Amino acid sequence: MCLISSATNIAYLTGFHGSAGLLLQSGDAEFLILDGRYTLGAVEAQVRGDVAPVSIEPVETTYDAALAGLIGRLGAGRITFEPEHVSVSVLGRWQALVPGEWHGPGDLVEPLRLIKDASEIAIFRRAGVALVGVAARLTEWVRAGRTEREVAADIVRGLDDAGFSRPAFDTIVASGPNSALPHARPGDRRLSGGDLVVLDFGGVLDGYCVDLTRMAAVGRLGDEAVGLFRAVRSAQQAALDVIRAGVSTGTVDAAARQVLAAQGLGAAFVHGTGHGLGLEVHEAPRLSRVSGPEDLLRSGMVCTVEPGAYVAGVGGVRLEDDVLVTDTGGEVLTPGPRDLITV
């Protein structure tokens, strides 16, 4: 039997979205163990067809006890679990409670999630267009004198207006010196003349995450900042140009990295070129230097392409789009202008 404990993997397999739950697959039978906060909602969702027709097993006291009881009824044997999603503590508790051979060879569900099917791709196309629609409104929100926090709050509202069920992550608005910090959090700094502004935001639509970064300039930029933008735009284009099924993730990363290195910005590119998207905003594949030659892109993968360059004293630039890998290339899911937005 097989025990799925990752909430995201349970959502992928059953359609049930919750902060807790365990899915036990035993032969043809599937059992979703849920506590009282979720049982009624799950049954109603099954009636609507939104959750797969698995047996709902209610938790009376604790999840551990419910799991032990269920496995006891089914007959203990070899139990395959998800080693990436089970902590050392939890496995210790399960081993103490449930006799059987606990076996965690590797990811069980992620290989399925890696390749998006037609219905997932349809969601991504809608979500990408919706996100570009939010980006088109940045000129309403980005203005000298406003704080990063105010701009971020407008973007969050824009995501809601565009039909996203929630932001995919904490929106980043990083201006001036803060733009040189790839993971800056929006603060009380007011945008002012000469600022580079990194605007990195995403939304969740029908469960799936999309992610975009656009750049703004407040008034006139210095030459170095303009050069940084141009270099990152070229690097992003170089990466987009090489994407197709069969190319290694490391090749895509290297394409962007070489453009920046050639302009003396190799050390300024301090992160990977991209990450997969799906029910989580960061999932496989990773497009980075540590990709092995065996990490090949496959048709149906969806990932970001987001090189950046960060120079203390000048600022930072990142441009990010979402791409569907196909046999012939990369379909940009977030089509639209990637130009510097001058305000």
Add this chain to the structure above:
Amino acid sequence: MCLISSATNIAYLTGFHGSAGLLLQSGDAEFLILDGRYTLGAVEAQVRGDVAPVSIEPVETTYDAALAGLIGRLGAGRITFEPEHVSVSVLGRWQALVPGEWHGPGDLVEPLRLIKDASEIAIFRRAGVALVGVAARLTEWVRAGRTEREVAADIVRGLDDAGFSRPAFDTIVASGPNSALPHARPGDRRLSGGDLVVLDFGGVLDGYCVDLTRMAAVGRLGDEAVGLFRAVRSAQQAALDVIRAGVSTGTVDAAARQVLAAQGLGAAFVHGTGHGLGLEVHEAPRLSRVSGPEDLLRSGMVCTVEPGAYVAGVGGVRLEDDVLVTDTGGEVLTPGPRDLITV
């Protein structure tokens, strides 16, 4: 040496907030392993005094390699890790890379986080008052004809207006039949006459989470719904009345549960009475049926008190406040009216 891998525990110990990072404590020396997205920001935060003066160890390729390199330099020995926060996969990788005795006896940092110090309590008091201020605006937002999503978006904006850095969790607005689902997500249902509406929201202020639930009624409620509200209000008051240092968490839970059971609502109370608050919105202590007699409240703990009752066909009610445990009782951090908000 001691290896801290929980991002929240790293934030608690060092002041560094990031999505990645490892903290290695060896004798008097402390090393914060960070990748290039975070190193510059962490050094700047150290200069400002916002991050403790630990040594920043940059990741060149992977965190695993950086960790192995650092432990190699320091000399391998007994490495105590956090078994609740390290997956079976990650421990396997570490054991393969770093010779040494890997030892995971239990939580290392959570016992410290459990008892809030004066500066944390000061933040909680400010955050609680700010959250009650948001609740005071619910009458602006909750109206017949509006969708749950619209009301939730207003609450999120209200949290931002009140100075919270972000919502502490996805805001719940559950109306009519949806109110009977404790963890409903806001949807496109429009509020209408006779609805009970559960409004459960929280914010993060200076890193700390507060959490509140208020109830609204749209127009005139049926007698059963009114009875449900009164029963839950009595149950919450009963729990609040028994809170003080030295009382067991199970006693607090039982106080609320007995009130509901006495009115035939025992089976309708499908979750615990409360949870601890801190850098995370759900942390120790848990106030539930499975608390043992040894789980005693201690002065300086902060927790929610949130009994609820959910009846399909009638609706659901939950009331939630945040409480600081003291030697003499419970200090309500979210003071204000808990009455049914009739709109």
